[in-house]
Amino acid sequence: TQLLEQSPQFLSIQEGENLTVYCNSSSVFSSLQWYRQEPGEGPVLLVTVVTGGEVKKLKRLTFQFGDARKDSSLHITAAQPGDTGLYLCAGVGLNRKLIWGLGTSLAVNP
Amino acid sequence: IAGITQAPTSQILAAGRRMTLRCTQDMRHNAMYWYRQDLGLGLRLIHYSNTAGTTGKGEVPDGYSVSRANTDDFPLTLASAVPSQTSVYFCASSDAGGGSINEQFFGPGTRLTVL
Numbered sequence: 466t467q468l469l470e471q472s473p474q475f476l477s478i479q480e481g482e483n484l485t486v487y488c489n490s491s492s493v494f495s496s497l498q499w500y501r502q503e504p505g506e507g508p509v510l511l512v513t514v515v516t517g518g519e520v521k522k523l524k525r526l527t528f529q530f531g532d533a534r535k536d537s538s539l540h541i542t543a544a545q546p547g548d549t550g551l552y553l554c555a556g557v558g559l560n561r562k563l564i565w566g567l568g569t570s571l572a573v574n575p
Numbered sequence: 576i577a578g579i580t581q582a583p584t585s586q587i588l589a590a591g592r593r594m595t596l597r598c599t600q601d602m603r604h605n606a607m608y609w610y611r612q613d614l615g616l617g618l619r620l621i622h623y624s625n626t627a628g629t630t631g632k633g634e635v636p637d638g639y640s641v642s643r644a645n646t647d648d649f650p651l652t653l654a655s656a657v658p659s660q661t662s663v664y665f666c667a668s669s670d671a672g673g674g675s676i677n678e679q680f681f682g683p684g685t686r687l688t689v690l
Contacts, residue, residue: 496676507579507665507681508618515676553618557677562633567617 467492467558471566479574481543486552486569489536494556497537498563499528502551544573577601579682581666587688588656596651596685598666606671607649608679609633609641611662618665624649625671656689663687 472487488497496515500508512521514530514537521528525548527540541548551570555563582597600607609621610633620633624643638660640652649668653660663686667679 498678505684507667507684508679509681510678513676513678555679561671561677562620562623563677563679565618567615 467494467556467564469554469556469564469566471552471554471569473569474567475570475572477572477574478544480545482573483540483542484544484571485538485540486571487536487538488554488556488566490556490564491535492556492558492564493534494558494564495534496557497530497534498555498557499537499539500553500555502553502568504550508551508553541571544571546573546575549573579666579668579680581664581682581685583685584683585686585688587690588653590657590689591655594653594656594687596653596664596666596687598649598651598682599647600649600666600668600680600682601647602668602670602680603646604668604670604680605646606669606677607643608667608669609639609649609651610665610667611635611660612665612684613662621651621664656687658689661687661689 498513499511502508517532517534519530525542551568553568554566558564579600608623610618622641624630666682669679
């Protein structure tokens with residue numbers, strides 16, 4: 466069974482701080498996606514990483530796919546209150562269905 | 576362009592009643608999905624459809640049924656609701672072609688309470 470573990474589960478920081486959240490598995494994924502979900506809304510895709518070692522940047526967000534395609538990280542520089550939300554990673558599994566992590570709930574306090 | 580719409584936004588339902596959650600997409604995506612999201616359990620796949628006319632079971636299909644009569648609509652039916660089906664339900668779609676990437680687009684969700 467393919468599983469994705471996210472850490473930390475909860476994170477509360479002050480505006481302007483940097484943070485990193487992790488998505489780890491013992492399984493290899495063909496690609497991995499990061500979503501952000503705001504309260505009362507559905508998840509919204511942020512990025513897809515496909516190649517081992519790949520790094521993608523989205524403004525202050527930096528996503529990295531591990532060399533072995535088993536893990537990924539999301540780094541946010543100078544966090545803002547608008548970054549508050551639930552960050553979910555999802556790997557494309559053996560049958561092309563998404564394997565979801567439980568998410569990291571981020572609160573950025575002004 | 577609306578993307579994915581879901582109805583109702585929220586519903587309180589008596590146990591034993593039948594309920595259909597509606598989902599419509601206007602992106603002409605071939606694949607559609609129903610998830611439930613519960614605190615501590617994350618997103619769990621209930622049913623999916625890879626193309627109109629076909630459906631499949633996900634991780635937690637018991638007590639739910641779906642149909643896919645056309646590309647745009649993917650209703651989820653609870654035949655006889657039970658309190659454990661209290662959850663937030665999300666419909667999603669993807670343009671799941673021959674490649675390995677399965678990027679999904681989500682609706683706003685339906686918050687269902689079964690009493």
